[in-house]
Structures are given as structure tokens and as C-alpha cells.
Amino acid sequence: MHHVVIIGCGFGGLAAARELARADVRITLIDRSNHHLFQPLLYQVATAGLSAPAISAPIRSILADQRNLTSLMAAVTDIDVNGKAVTLEDGTRIDYDYLVVAAGSTHSYFGHDEWAPLAPGLKTLEDAFDIRRRILMAFEYAERETDPAKRAEWLTFTVIGAGATGVEMAGTLIEIARHTLSGEFRKIDPHAARVVLLEGSERVLGAYPADLSEKARLQLQKLGVDVRTSSRVTDIDAECVRYTDAAGEQRLASRTVIWSAGVAASPLGKALGVPLDRAGRVQVSPELTIAGHPEVFVIGDLAAAISDGKPVPGVSPAAKQMGRVAGRNILHRIAGTALESFQYRDYGSLATIGRKAAIAMVGKFKFSGYAAWLFWLFVHVYFLIGFRNRMLVMSDWAWAYMTFKRSARVISTLVPDHPVDANGERKPVEAARD
Amino acid sequence: MHHVVIIGCGFGGLAAARELARADVRITLIDRSNHHLFQPLLYQVATAGLSAPAISAPIRSILADQRNLTSLMAAVTDIDVNGKAVTLEDGTRIDYDYLVVAAGSTHSYFGHDEWAPLAPGLKTLEDAFDIRRRILMAFEYAERETDPAKRAEWLTFTVIGAGATGVEMAGTLIEIARHTLSGEFRKIDPHAARVVLLEGSERVLGAYPADLSEKARLQLQKLGVDVRTSSRVTDIDAECVRYTDAAGEQRLASRTVIWSAGVAASPLGKALGVPLDRAGRVQVSPELTIAGHPEVFVIGDLAAAISDGKPVPGVSPAAKQMGRVAGRNILHRIAGTALESFQYRDYGSLATIGRKAAIAMVGKFKFSGYAAWLFWLFVHVYFLIGFRNRMLVMSDWAWAYMTFKRSARVISTLVPDHPVDANGERKPVEAARD
Numbered sequence: 001m002h003h004v005v006i007i008g009c010g011f012g013g014l015a016a017a018r019e020l021a022r023a024d025v026r027i028t029l030i031d032r033s034n035h036h037l038f039q040p041l042l043y044q045v046a047t048a049g050l051s052a053p054a055i056s057a058p059i060r061s062i063l064a065d066q067r068n069l070t071s072l073m074a075a076v077t078d079i080d081v082n083g084k085a086v087t088l089e090d091g092t093r094i095d096y097d098y099l100v101v102a103a104g105s106t107h108s109y110f111g112h113d114e115w116a117p118l119a120p121g122l123k124t125l126e127d128a129f130d131i132r133r134r135i136l137m138a139f140e141y142a143e144r145e146t147d148p149a150k151r152a153e154w155l156t157f158t159v160i161g162a163g164a165t166g167v168e169m170a171g172t173l174i175e176i177a178r179h180t181l182s183g184e185f186r187k188i189d190p191h192a193a194r195v196v197l198l199e200g201s202e203r204v205l206g207a208y209p210a211d212l213s214e215k216a217r218l219q220l221q222k223l224g225v226d227v228r229t230s231s232r233v234t235d236i237d238a239e240c241v242r243y244t245d246a247a248g249e250q251r252l253a254s255r256t257v258i259w260s261a262g263v264a265a266s267p268l269g270k271a272l273g274v275p276l277d278r279a280g281r282v283q284v285s286p287e288l289t290i291a292g293h294p295e296v297f298v299i300g301d302l303a304a305a306i307s308d309g310k311p312v313p314g315v316s317p318a319a320k321q322m323g324r325v326a327g328r329n330i331l332h333r334i335a336g337t338a339l340e341s342f343q344y345r346d347y348g349s350l351a352t353i354g355r356k357a358a359i360a361m362v363g364k365f366k367f368s369g370y371a372a373w374l375f376w377l378f379v380h381v382y383f384l385i386g387f388r389n390r391m392l393v394m395s396d397w398a399w400a401y402m403t404f405k406r407s408a409r410v411i412s413t414l415v416p417d418h419p420v421d422a423n424g425e426r427k428p429v430e431a432a433r434d
Numbered sequence: 435m436h437h438v439v440i441i442g443c444g445f446g447g448l449a450a451a452r453e454l455a456r457a458d459v460r461i462t463l464i465d466r467s468n469h470h471l472f473q474p475l476l477y478q479v480a481t482a483g484l485s486a487p488a489i490s491a492p493i494r495s496i497l498a499d500q501r502n503l504t505s506l507m508a509a510v511t512d513i514d515v516n517g518k519a520v521t522l523e524d525g526t527r528i529d530y531d532y533l534v535v536a537a538g539s540t541h542s543y544f545g546h547d548e549w550a551p552l553a554p555g556l557k558t559l560e561d562a563f564d565i566r567r568r569i570l571m572a573f574e575y576a577e578r579e580t581d582p583a584k585r586a587e588w589l590t591f592t593v594i595g596a597g598a599t600g601v602e603m604a605g606t607l608i609e610i611a612r613h614t615l616s617g618e619f620r621k622i623d624p625h626a627a628r629v630v631l632l633e634g635s636e637r638v639l640g641a642y643p644a645d646l647s648e649k650a651r652l653q654l655q656k657l658g659v660d661v662r663t664s665s666r667v668t669d670i671d672a673e674c675v676r677y678t679d680a681a682g683e684q685r686l687a688s689r690t691v692i693w694s695a696g697v698a699a700s701p702l703g704k705a706l707g708v709p710l711d712r713a714g715r716v717q718v719s720p721e722l723t724i725a726g727h728p729e730v731f732v733i734g735d736l737a738a739a740i741s742d743g744k745p746v747p748g749v750s751p752a753a754k755q756m757g758r759v760a761g762r763n764i765l766h767r768i769a770g771t772a773l774e775s776f777q778y779r780d781y782g783s784l785a786t787i788g789r790k791a792a793i794a795m796v797g798k799f800k801f802s803g804y805a806a807w808l809f810w811l812f813v814h815v816y817f818l819i820g821f822r823n824r825m826l827v828m829s830d831w832a833w834a835y836m837t838f839k840r841s842a843r844v845i846s847t848l849v850p851d852h853p854v855d856a857n858g859e860r861k862p863v864e865a866a867r868d
Contacts, residue, residue, distance in 0.1 A: 032848040032849040032850075033845075033846075033847075033848050033849075034570060034574065034843070034844065034845050035843075035844040035845070051485045051486070051487045052485070052844050052846065053485050053843070053844050056844045057844070058618075058843045058844060060615070060618035060619070061618065061843065064617050064618040065617075070620040070621070072574075072577065072578060073571075073574040073577075073578075073849060074578065074849055075848070075849040075850060075851050077851050089849060089850065089851050089853050090578075090853040091853075092578070124846070124848065125844065125846035126846045126847065126848070129846060136468060137507075140468065140506075140507040143506065143507075144506060144507075144508065144524075144526070181494070183498050183499075184492075184494035184495065184498040185494070186504040187504070391829075395825075395829075409468070409469075409487070409492045409495065410468065410469040410486050410487050410490045410491070410492060410559065411467075411468050411469070412467075412486065412558070412559035412560045412563060413467075413560065414466040414467050414509070414558065414560070415466040415467075415507060415508055415509040415523060416466075416509060416523065417509050417511050417523050
């Protein structure tokens, strides 16, 4: 029986696994987490609007009934395409007949990895918890801060990168400051919080047509977000962000910075020994295989796939479609029948901005505002995995909508007996002051 | 206006704060976390049955409307009873006219603090997440383990201490192994998991009458828990627990150990400079004040209070009642009226064992089994803070009861590129093996 190894249980890997559900193959699915994550809603965990279990499900639970599949919680550290085996973090080698590499992407800091601890990105639940903690702690630090300048720094939130994630984070941060925390502090007024959205290009949501970009910018500004385009970040430290715009070098005093400006493919791409593009993505054939190894498929964010002459975007629906095609192509190879070429079906794009607005683009049909937002809600709930998650998310959102309260504000870290900075690093005690 | 400082927002501190809601005082409530925790249900987070937001609520949210109260997320590191001030972790001093110390308790390892990283206790959300991760990872490691002896070690769970928490953890662990994870693994059968409950004294649930203890033991054994009383732990390492029983020294190979055998009062008790009992609890007057300082009240788990000649137990209802009396006594002091003596009203005790049984004792009325379990459910949901939390917990439990699925199984930690042991510490890579 042929052994199919799938690396990664995101949208791509999961789709490939399910496509082979009734096939006469043996499947090993390897992921370094124990859960499948519904990434489009990860920013809601980061902004305390949803709890982690609402947008994720244990892999074993999802695939328990697929008897031809074994899942392993492990990290793949190397791929031997000639020996047809993958290596796990403890040295175990697993042989394969067919391999689907769906290891996804991670953050890119454009060569400035030293920014990573200061400006976390949002890709995993750990990222979301970290960002959530920083956001909530910023208000706590502001409440205790006696120096007005420092207090203003704690109440200034910077989001770098105005793609969908950045726009969603910025809109939600404003909602937290204006509504959720309203009335809960005594020394500060959360309304005084500023949210600055920095974008290097000229438009927010650059992947959308210019008129929708403009609508998004206006909606953000109406919410109170300070949108600064054509602003390229040059440095980040614990107290400020430096960037360059048309007027020259600028300094923005801000102690909470969130990164959503760059994505890089998983380092596993390098292990395949084939050409990569500038973002580290693997060049694949129309059938989603790599050069010289028709038994190895690369899908999702890790793949630089082309469809109808255009690059396939790194979005969830594309990953799912690629996963299904990879699965079917494995069966074609086994049966000796012709493989499919991957054809990306663009079902549209959605981005939400705050609690009642969004922009949406489905084919040539563009809309924005409240109707787009309802559509966004519906689509995201529909595509969640599992009835229970849908119920949970809908009830959390109904509650939040009615009360402005956010459901998942609890942070588990405690204040230790010594002072720490925003990264949790110990800092020297200042002189006692009343 | 008099300034009341309250240290701790557990059951005691929160009750004291609320008692003063309409008083003409200024209150500062200090807690090192941002939330109030419903501790009786913490073991459910530890066993992946509930998410953290279901049993906790942000302090600011609970007390937003109490205008005479400011809350601070900070750690109190010292108390100057003569200078009437508390010191925070960053050196800030806060003066008070009245002080309520409700800092609670922590784990005690009977002088063996080196056991703490190996055998976590369950007091905070961080503890619960840690335990949950260890439990779920134990099954993951077992699935990957090729050596049958090591696999059995991964599938052996030890709970030390058969008080209510230990009994509840043991009963739930069995449920996880027998039901929740059933069918989800391919190389191991989770049913093969063993749960051993070690208790130094002769009975489980020693605080209950002997006949209820016996019923609890039988229910545990019926569920499949290996109950070993008169077993005193002498050593714990990463692979086993050593203990002494009537037959002599014993060695139990187990890689997941949970500690619920000892409680110690918060170290803040020492800062008060008054006599402490053996567990570090502060001796208090009948009015809950300390010797020489009638403006300082100590309540909850930190207090060694006496009522009707008997020690007041360290349980949530007692802490609440003490909080209310401390609050009222502060008002008496301000008004110059007579203080109340604390009278503990024992409304009964409950402990649940697995999914359908419990034991309960209300005054002289004792009952067990399914009726006790329903009562336990009702009481816990009723006393939760907040309508929304009640809805969440009831829906989570209804789901779990119908499906045996546990709602909060997602762990956020990922497998890193190097192998780690159960504590997350890096370990050397073994030779590659197929």
C-alpha cells in the first residue's frame, strides 16, 4: 500500500488528507501543533474577542474517523527527496511514496529579525495570546504610569502593514479602546488611545481595486484609526517606531507594535533543493509537483503556483483547492491516469473593518459597508470547522455585538515580584515613589 | 476620605470590595492577575473541559461600575504595617488607612520545592494550561514512542493528594482516557492509560465523614482509578514517583504527575510581622484583624481564623463570608460602632467524581451519586460570576455530556525543531531510527 506523508494540517494539508479519505493508501499527517487553526479569525483571539477553542479544533478530533490516516504531533526538520523520507525533530525518519508539503508561511521582517520580539506577527495561537497580553497590559501600564509622556506611549498602538490582517487588527484595537474598556479605568480614559496603521505602499488593502481601498481607508479613518500610507518602517525599539515618509524621517512613540507587513515561506522549502522565489516559495508545476520529483507536491502558502498565467494568492481558499488537487493527483499517479492542472477559482475576498463595516469583492461584484460585513460574518462562520465552533463563534459575536464586551479578555500571566518590560524581561527597580 | 487597600481579587478580596460598594471610602484593589478566577472549576480547564474565559472574568469588567474603586494589576511585595503602606513590584508605595490582605494560598511541596517543575499544582490559569498541555502531550508522546516500557510510562498519570482537587482531577483524567480520546490514536489505545491517586492519609477526601470517603473511593475505583492510600511520596523525578506504604518503598513509573497534596499561605503573611501557624497562615482576632493593628484585616486562605472554636476551612464560601465581615468591620471602625465577630456558616461541601457522581454534605445531610452530582452542577453554575459565564459553562457541559468531547483541547505550544522533555527543556537528539 502506498504511503502518503502530509506535512502540515492547515487548510492545504487538511484538504489533501480529506481528499484521500476513501483511498486505498496509508496516510501520515504531521503537524507541530495539536490543532487545525482557522486563521482568518486569529486576529479575534489576538484582540480578546474569541477564545482559542472557538477557532481551532484538535487534529485528532477532526480526523478520528479517517481510518487510513495516522496523525503525529511532531516537527519535520528535513526532507530527503532522493531517499524519499522526512526527518522529525527527534531524529526519526519516515519513508514516503508520496509527499505533500503544506508547511505554510511565517513572518518576514525584511532582514530585521531583531524586530521580532518587539513587534510580534500573527500566525499561531501563541502569537495571538502574546499580542492579546501586550494590548491589555498596555492599558494596565498606562493606568499605573504617572508620567504623561510615557502614558501616551502606552496608549499608542502601532500596526505595521495594511493588508487584511493589519486592517482588521487596527479596526478592532479602536473598538477595544472606544467601547470594550470604556469606563473601566480610573486614571486613564481608554478613549485617549491612538491606533496608527503604517503602510509602505500608497494604499491600504493593496490587493483590492483602488476604489475599495479608498472606501476601506475612509472607514478606518471614520473609526478613528490614524492611517499613514507611503510610510516605510526603518527601525523599531521598545519605545518607538521610526519610519520614512514623503516628509522625511519620522519618529512615532509607541510601546505596542504589531507586525503584519511581511510573510515568508516556511524554511522547509529550502530542504527540497529546487528553485524558490524571492519570498522563499517553491516553484511548482501546473500539477503542483516539483521539478525532478513527481511524487512530491507543494501546496498552500509554501507554493509559488501559477493559474491562468497569474500567481495564486496565499489565501485559505487557494490552499484548500490546491490540497484537493494534490490529493486527486496522487490518486491519478497511482492509477496511471492523467493528472489535473491546478485552476484557481477566486471566490472573492473580504476584509472587515471594525464592528459594522467591511469591503468585499466577488468576481466583478464589489460592495462595502454593512451588507459586506454581514456577508463576511456569514462566510467565516460557514467555513469554520465543526458545528460546535460555529455555535460558539456566533454566540460570542452576538454577545459582543449587543454588549460591546469582548469575551476572551483574560490573560493568564501574572505580575511577578520584580518589574518587567513589555517583553516580560526583568528591569531594574526605580526608586520608590508615592 | 478613608483609603482602603485590598490585596487580592479572589473570593475574599472581591467580597470585601463589593461590601464597600456604596460606602464613602476610596478603595484600591490590587491583584497580580487581570482576572477573578472561579477556582472550584479550575480543574476543568486543566483537563481541557472548559476554556479559561468560561471560569474567569476581568476584574475591571466586574468592578467597572463601582466608582469608589480603582483596580491595579500589580504585585504587592511588601507591607509596612507601622508606616501603613504597601509596596508594589516597581517600588511604588501606596498608603492606606485600612488594609485587607486577601492574597490567598499557593502550593506547598513540604520542603521539596525541587518537585515543583516535575509535579505542577493547580492554583492559577497558568497552572491549568501547563497541566493540560502535559496531559495531552503525554498521549502524543506515547503515540510516537516505540519502546513499550516508555510508552506505558507516558500512559501512567499520577495525582498526588486525594483532597477534592486531586479526586476531581483523577476522575476527569480517566474520562479523558476512556472517552474523549477514544478512537483518535492509531498506535496506542488511550484506554490503556492508568490513573493512580496517591494519598498519604488513610482516606480519600479526609475532610468528609468516613462513610462518604468510602463511597468516593468506591466510585473512583469503579471508574478505574487506582486509589492508593497510606502512601507517602518520598521522591519525584521525570520518570517515576517513589513513595512509602505499608509494604515499604515503592516505585511508580509515571511521566505525568500532578500535585494537589499541600497548600501554603501566601508569603505576604510574613510581611505582617505577626504570629503565623504551621502553614504560614496569619492568626487573626474574631474580628479578623491582626494583633496590634486593628486597621489591618486578613481573610480567606491566608487567615487562620477560628469560628465556634474550630478552624475555618480554606474554602471559597469561607473566604467570601470573611470578605463581607471585613468590609462591614471597616465601616464599623469608621463609624465608631461595635465590630462583628466572624461566624462561619458551613453551607456544605461537594466533590465530584467523574461525569455522573459526586458526594455532598450539607449540615447533617449526606448524599452521593447522581443526585449529588446534579446538585454539584447547579451550585457551581449558580455561583459563577456573570450570566454569560453561566451560559458558557452550561453549554460546554451539555455538549460534553452528550458527546463525551471536551471543549478546550487545543494547546498553543508547538513542537520546536529540537526534541524537548516533558518540561519543555531541550534534550539531546537520539540516533536516527526508523
